[in-house]
Each structure stands twice: as C-alpha cells, then as structure tokens.
Amino acid sequence: MAEQELHFTDEELNEIEKIKAKFPTAKAATLRVLWVAQKKYGHVEPEVQALVAKTLDLPESHVHGVASFYTQYYKEEMGKFVLDVCTCLSCQLCGGYDVLHQIEDRLGIKAGETTDDGLFSVQEVECLGACGYAPMVQITNGVYANNLTEEKVDKLLENLKNGKMPEFESMVMRQNEKRIKAATE
C-alpha cells in the first residue's frame, strides 16, 4: 500500500463507538472493527491492522493474531468480487468441484488467484451452512448463490461482470412452501 496515514472517518468512528458499547472491553470489539476496516479498505493488510490496533488502543500483535486466525478477513488485496466456492461434504457430493472447476476455466485462474483485471478472486472454502442448497457460492462475504448449475454459474459470472449482484434468496421450508405462497400471492 502507498505510504499514507490511514484513518477512520467520523462516521466510522461513530460506528466503532456503538460496537464498543456492546462489550465491557475494547478488545472484544476487535473482530467487528476489523470488519469495519475491511469494508473500507477491501482487505486487512498490516497497515490496516495497525489502524485497528491504534483505534482500539491494543497491541498490533493482538490484532494481527485475530486477523490471521479468521478466514473471512482478506490478508491481501482481492478482486472486486471474491467467489467463495464451497466444496465441503454436501457440496462435494452435489458438484461443488464442478462449480469450482467451471469458474476456474471461465476466468482462466486457479483457486487462490485473482484475474488480471482485478475483477474476480476465486477461493475454495469450507462449509458455509447452505448444505440443502448445494452446490453454492458466496460472493465477497455477502450474498449466497444457491442450487447452482452450469447455466446458473455462467449467468452469475456474466451478471457480476456487469456489476449486478444476485439478490438474497429466501429458502422457505418445503413443508411451508404451499401455504406461504398462497398467502403472499
């Protein structure tokens, strides 16, 4: 990163104060403030970790320890869209690796890499808790794209290239499907 002083805006500091108020110690806010920082900078490289440490008045070693423990923090700059492809257990059984290989093939990169234009990163991830809707992909720690097929993956990539994120998909319990549909129609 360029040599410049990183800082949080007043609005962000306000949000951080609200987070701190949930807990009896500032340390407890570490995970959440790392999230605030990642939202702002897109990653938590060492400079960003230092900013979090300074803001919470904690040792940088503590913040580094936390940032390096959890997988959702990006330790380096990533693509604009990070595709987390689940290949764990139910997703493995239902074609998670086919989805991963298709994405690798279409984007010309391997899991763990970023496209040259900086648009996409691809990662193979562990269970995301969408086992009944396998195979699936989570996009940049946000929305889940469920029940993927070859066509759906291509459509997803095309939409993302056009800057269009999929919307949150409610997976209604099948037991309730009929009456909920009847009531909302």
Add this chain to the structure above:
Amino acid sequence: MVEDWKSYEPLLIPDIPNLHKIDVYEDNGGYEAFRTVLGDQDKWSRKNVTEEVKAANIRGRGGAGFNCGLKWSFMPEPDDRPRYLACNGDESEPGTFKDRNIFEFNPHLFIEGALIAAYAMSIDTIYVYVRGEYIDWVNKFEEAVEEAYEKGYIGNNILDSDFSVDLHTTYGAGAYICGEETGMLESLEGKRGYPRVKPPFPAQKGLWGNPTTINNIETLANVPLVINNGAEWYQSIGVEGHTGPVLYGISGHVNKPGVYEYPAGMPVMDLINDVAGGIRGGKKLKALIPGGASTPILRADQLEGVSMDSNSLREAGSMMGTAGMVVMDEDTDMVDLLWRITHFFHHESCGQCTPCRDGTGWLEKVMVKIKNGNGEIKDLDLLLDMTTMMEGRTICALADAAAWPVRHTITRFRDEFEARCKKSVHAVA
C-alpha cells in the same frame, strides 16, 4: 407420536407468513410465555422455570444433546458479578443449516426463549453469536431484536417488572472452532477462537471470568413451547429419551433437500424416502451421516429400523449430533468423501494441541496418498492407529470429531479403501 408424523404441524417454524415480524408473532400467541412468567413470578419463580425446562428434558440441539434445564441449574447463586447468556448461532458443522431458518422465519421465538432463560438464571446480558458468513441473517435478526426493544420485551424493567436484560448480536469471521462453546467465548472476547481448558466450566468462569451459560439457538427456541404447554406435553412429542420438535437438515443425494421440522425420533428411512423424496435419479441409498460431519457414517444396511434420536442412533453406532443428515447414493466414492472430511478438520484445527494440529494434518496427508492410488494396506491401519492417539487427548472435541469419521468410514467401508491401495509390496512365494 412419531407414527403420526404426516399430520405433524410445525411448532418451531409454523407456516405463518411474515411470522418474523413482531406484530404477526404476537397475534399468534408470541411472547405469551414470557408475559406469563413475568406476570406471575410466584408461580414462575426462577427456580420453577428452570425445573420445568429441566423436566421437559430439551436435549441441546447444537450437537451434545445435554439437558438444557440441567445446564441452567449449574449457574452459581447470583453475587455482584455480571452474568451472561451466550447464544451459539455459529452453525459450522458441515451438513448443518437449521438455525439460519430460525433467524429468518421465527426469530422472536428464539428471542423469547433467550429472555426466559435470562430470567431463570438472573442474567443481565445476552450475547447472540452468529457465524460471519451469515451476515444477511444477522441483519435480518437485528431487525427483530430492534422490534423487541421497541415493544419493551428487552431493556430495563421489562413489562413493568423488576427484570432487566440487554441483548447484543455479534458475529465471527470464519472459523469452525468458534462453534465450540469456549472457542466462541474467546471469539466474543475479541480473540482467536482457542477453546479453553475445562474446568473451570463456563458456569463458573465464562465470559470475562464471569458466570456464563451457552445454549444453541434451536435449543432456546424450544423454551417458550415448554412454558406455554408444560413439560409433560413436551415429553409427549418424539420418543422416550429424546423429545420435542427437531429441525432436520437433509442434504446430499436426495430429491428434495432442505430443512424439515418433525418430532425427535423420526424413522430415518421415512425422512429419506418420504420427507426428502428419496434418492436422486432412482439410485440406491449407500450411506448416511446422521448429524453433521463428525458423527459416524452408517451403511444403508445399518439403517433398518433406526430412528433419529440419541438412543436409537447410539445402538446403530452413531450419534444425533445436529440432525444435519447427509445422504449418499450408491455411486459415492468413500475414499474421496473421507479425504475431503480430513481436509476440513485439518483446515479448521486451531493448532493449540499437538495431537490435533499434527494429527489432523497426518490424517489428510495419508488420505491424499490413498486417494491418489499410492496407499498401501498398512496405511489404513496407520490411520486407525492415529485416531486412537488423537481421541480424548486434547483441550476440545475437535480432535475426536476429526478421528471418528476416519475410524468409522474405514472400518465400515474397508473393502473400498483396500481396493484403492496397492495390492502388495513383496511377492510372497
């Protein structure tokens, strides 16, 4: 009445549109249990609430199956220290995707259960910890919490009583181990999710060294049902030893995967064939992982007459876990399956204890060797040997959770593993 499951009406997630909104929840009897308790504190003393929940024997839905009310009774008498309820919504066991349904479709039932729990244990602060990947569900849940604050169900002097409690929602950032209860406490304190040595147990020394009880989201959602209808009624749902409604998450090679709510003790084959629509493509059932990745796999021939409750599954050679059922058809490659499970546990080991940090790594390495056709028969026995060196020798149960699938998948599908190994190394004649 498990036999009548076809006429069962869901209790945890009933089919009422917009039930996640507090007005709809109230119109359907919501917060009645909490009102009843706070309105008649003589009948519903803290002790009586705990006793009723204990008598109902709500078995913890996070995997361990421990009696919820009994757990509450481990809290020491109140003193001048803060007291915490930490609600575990980490839901990271592969094959498990049930609690997100509560956050999305019936969050107030869980909130009400958590409030009753807080009352029963004289708790002043509730934390709800959700896995970071579920950020969309966190946001939905926080809307429900806000509504409950506005309506005066959370906060100071709730419903004009002398009971006050706060509820804070927070989330992780990707780590299976934060579903382990003391790993979750460390994460709540803003640290790496390293499980703690027990004793001291969380009831004695939990969050910031203070008395803390940890319950799963689905477990707490059962509490208002018990208060409204009584322990005896609750005991009438399900089978002896394992009662109440259960959210079954069914995934893998079935026609209709998803989360379904039925009584505890459902016949396994009914769940697979009738509820989840049978095996995809008309294929044959090969195996089932009944309650998340760490519960021992069962062959199809081991499933005859087995039901989804702790006693029946124990007799069959497995465990209830989280009731996250992973179904496999006849084409499933058990070697590939087990390799991927060993990869998961290796990735998720927190690294504190040597038997787990090194053990999970070696399990994966040997599995890679076998998967690639370079294994020898003796490697299978090496794997089995390693599992005994991991189990029960670490701070938390992750090493056990990693060892069980290896032991049981190899012993129950040994021929498939041997077929992938080199036939023999030396000629013997």
